[in-house]
Amino acid sequence: MIRDVEKPTSEAGLTLLDKLKLLNFRCFHHLELNVPEGLSLFTGQNASGKTTLLEAISYISTGKLLRSHRDRDAVRSDETHCEVSGILSPSQTEISIQIPEVGKKVASINKMSLPKASDLLGRLPTTSITAFDLPLSQGDPASRRMFLDLEIGALQPSYVHKLAIYKRALEQRNSLLKMAMQTVIDQDQFEAWEFAMAESGSYVRQQRQVYFAKLAPLASSAYQEIAKKEILSLFLKEEEGGLDTESLQQAFALSRSHDMRRGSTSLGPHRDDFGMEIDGKDVKNYGSQGQQRSVAIALKAGSFQVSRETSGTPPLLLLDDMLSDLDEYRRTALAALVINQSHQALLTCTEASSVSNHIVSRASELKVSNGEVTWK
Ligand SMILES: Nc1ncnc2c1ncn2[C@@H]1O[C@H](COP(=O)(O)OP(=O)(O)OP(=O)(O)O)[C@@H](O)[C@H]1O
Numbered sequence: 263m264i265r266d267v268e269k270p271t272s273e274a275g276l277t278l279l280d281k282l283k284l285l286n287f288r289c290f291h292h293l294e295l296n297v298p299e300g301l302s303l304f305t306g307q308n309a310s311g312k313t314t315l316l317e318a319i320s321y322i323s324t325g326k327l328l329r330s331h332r333d334r335d336a337v338r339s340d341e342t343h344c345e346v347s348g349i350l351s352p353s354q355t356e357i358s359i360q361i362p363e364v365g366k367k368v369a370s371i372n373k374m375s376l377p378k379a380s381d382l383l384g385r386l387p388t389t390s391i392t393a394f395d396l397p398l399s400q401g402d403p404a405s406r407r408m409f410l411d412l413e414i415g416a417l418q419p420s421y422v423h424k425l426a427i428y429k430r431a432l433e434q435r436n437s438l439l440k441m442a443m444q445t446v447i448d449q450d451q452f453e454a455w456e457f458a459m460a461e462s463g464s465y466v467r468q469q470r471q472v473y474f475a476k477l478a479p480l481a482s483s484a485y486q487e488i489a490k491k492e493i494l495s496l497f498l499k500e501e502e503g504g505l506d507t508e509s510l511q512q513a514f515a516l517s518r519s520h521d522m523r524r525g526s527t528s529l530g531p532h533r534d535d536f537g538m539e540i541d542g543k544d545v546k547n548y549g550s551q552g553q554q555r556s557v558a559i560a561l562k563a564g565s566f567q568v569s570r571e572t573s574g575t576p577p578l579l580l581l582d583d584m585l586s587d588l589d590e591y592r593r594t595a596l597a598a599l600v601i602n603q604s605h606q607a608l609l610t611c612t613e614a615s616s617v618s619n620h621i622v623s624r625a626s627e628l629k630v631s632n633g634e635v636t637w638k
């Protein structure tokens with residue numbers, strides 16, 4: 263059963279994507295698309311470019327590709343450079359990322375370059391739910407940390423800044439640790455980087471705790487909506503070294519000789535993780551494929567709700583072919599959880615028949631074929 267469409271309480275600050283322009287992005291040569299408000303359904307055969315469209319939008323939202331760590335992978339294979347840009351409404355602000363022939367990607371707002379691509383975070387809040395989220399409930403802790411970092415960073419730019427300070431200081435400490443395997447290093451040098459790590463790391467951990475306290479109950483109730491009787495519990499794993507600057511600094515100092523032997527830093531926010539259990543059983547090691555898939559979706563649905571509650575408006579929703587593998591009950595529950603609460607949602611699937619009639623009847627339908635998009 264689909265619930266009544268719930269409208270956000272505040273219209274203030276609502277950002278929509280008006281236009282999407284692609285140049286040489288993956289299979290696309292040149293595309294200019296007027297993105298519909300509300301719900302749109304992109305259908306097309308396998309390898310027609312559906313995921314690429316959502317990835318392009320996510321790219322200008324987060325500064326990161328969905329399916330690759332190397333930006334250059336997104337440049338059309340017979341071309342040397344690429345660009346994705348979006349015009350936002352109502353401000354008509356243009357946000358874009360260029361990957362030039364030589365050098366790193368450049369993010370811009372209204373053609374003015376930004377120091378980092380992550381400075382785009384928060385301009386066009388999005389929640390993507392795609393197969394690339396599956397490692398959240400299966401893979402290594404890095405995917406869960408990246409999820410938290412992107413979600414918190416989109417809501418709070420100072421988080422991205424502190425995290426960058428932490429990562430830089432960590433790199434410096436790690437290179438000192440490696441040098442210490444060959445030669446004697448002045449301990450003061452360690453102390454300086456450890457202080458920077460403790461100061462920024464304590465901020466990062468505290469913000470992760472605050473965010474997680476909001477996310478966990480929302481993701482658990484999203485899971486219950488999707489999976490009926492089962493209970494999902496989420497918990498942050500023990501944060502070795504503690505939360506405040508002083509105790510973290512002490513923990514780094516205490517682990518120094520151990521870390522010198524291994525040549526890298528053994529504790530800190532770069533090692534944190536959260537656990538997931540269904541009815542008391544670890545999801546990674548016991549969960550069925552369907553359960554793991556539903557947990558990944560529930561985490562993203564939870565992050566959609568946190569973003570919506572924190573900013574007062576729902577993020578743009580990018581839902582990639584995730585409905586077709588779910589049974590009718592789960593599809594409907596997911597629709598009620600996120601689609602019905604969005605001002606703008608882009609869904610993809612190979613066949614419109616795999617999506618419930620309720621969605622199809624409300625959606626603008628577009629066809630994706632050979633790197634082109636046409637209205638149906
Ligand atoms: N850098 C690139 N240059 C050219 N083509 C690329 C590049 N990266 C990916 N592709 C191709 O783009 C095509 C579209 O991929 P995409 O993942 O968007 O398809 P899709 O419509 O989502 O398909 P499916 O239904 O199988 O998920 C694929 O053929 C893929 O190999």
Ligand SMILES: [Mg+2]
Binds near residue numbers: 314583
């Ligand atoms: Mg796809």
